[in-house]
Amino acid sequence: MAEAKYPWRVVWITGASGAICGEIARRLAAAGVTVAATARPSGRLDALAASSEHIKAYPADVLKPEELRSAVAKIEAELGPIDLALLGAGMYAPFDVRNIDLDGFHRSMALNVDGVINGVAAALPAMLARNQGHLAIMGSLFGYAGWPGNGSYGASKAAVINLAESLKLELHGTGVDVTVINPGFVDTPLNAAYDPKKKLFVMTKERCARKILEKLPKRPYEIAFPMQVEGFLKTVRDLPRALSFPVVRRFIKAMGA
Template sequence: MAEKSYPWKLAWITGASGAICGELARRLAQAGVTVAATARPSEKLDGLAATSERIKAFPADVLNADELKSCAARIESELGPIDLALMGAGMYVPFDIRNIDLDGFHKTMALNVDGVINGVAAVLPSMLARRGGQIAIMGSLFGYSGWPGNGAYGASKAAVINLAESLKLELEGTGVDLTIINPGFVDTPLNAAYDPKKKLFVMSKERCARKILEKLGKKPYEIAFPTQVAGFLKSMRSLPRSVSFPAIRAFIRKMGA
């Protein structure tokens, strides 16, 4: 029996082999939603598809725009219109000012930004044509404020937040809804290398997925959590830098980092 009822028949999830998106795929499938799961070919993707007959694997590389466009077309040809497209592919690499990993920085920007817009470009034309659908983009609260050791990831998520704001303004009146999902730190392999002392109110992938799905069906512009982290980082963005920089440093010292 379905645990919940959602307004989508078919959801397309990129980055589906990741911890959060994999959990979202499983929960949606349990609730009766058909999920087209996209990631690079891997045992993880195959394993995810094996957990439910409602999860179908559609391997593709989000960095290959033509491949992703073909993937979206194949999904709609085989399964029907994509009601929800969740752009979830992403990565994190540590940022050390004494030894900047340029390759890691460029790969992070490519996957976290190019991977998103490639997915949007693949699915948006058909949604606009039928005047319906929802696009959800996985951002991060750390796109709102700089944070030590977070230079590459934070910069990529800041770009994604700005992209989402622009898309939201342009999609007004088209019938297509846009949601940006901004969680704080989630306990996944993605950020396992990050200093645990600098993680604010870290949460499990299960809690993260639950928080997302509690609100996503209502089609809000933004889903941001935990509340304490969202309030802190958003306030840091709005404060003068003469105030926000010392506040962040003080907070980190209080955490013992």
């Protein structure tokens, strides 16, 4: 893996044992960035930390705010100030209107939304005190428009996008930047249960991580890809509903789903 230079000394990543965030952690570590990796205790988190001297494990449950606050305090005491907090913990639960999985819906909203704001609440105070920092929040292009079979995940990511917009407005002038990362479908265990016929332009985790790290150092408000999916879903979002629903239905039918 070729080394790259990044503007961060310490990066905190939640959901670090996942496919995308784990790949980002490894790429940052290969470039000499110190990565504080947070996820619930697991063999995957241990293996990630063992893969590089630049990756340190700080186990915590993102649904427990006190654990995240303790993790952040420990990271900053041991490694130094967190320059970038990448809040990437998340999950996907299938959504079937004929047999709605209420537990899956509630768990999706909790992990994908509560997990993010808990991370923001843990990292932001110190960043504001320093007048410097960067919050990167993992969203999804499917937070922009409803998509069949995606009710739980899409609803949670729509909430994340709205949260990111609010944070961006409120943090203007504080020295703390906000980036929302909105990929399309990525080939990971997270969405393995999703109907393959409804997936658009599926990417590998390696391509996803590479594209994120190409753009994140510039601190844009949004990183969204692939371009084709971004353009389609944002167009659907902007259309009158009398047009957008038939467009999506015809598109899904054309895909054979």
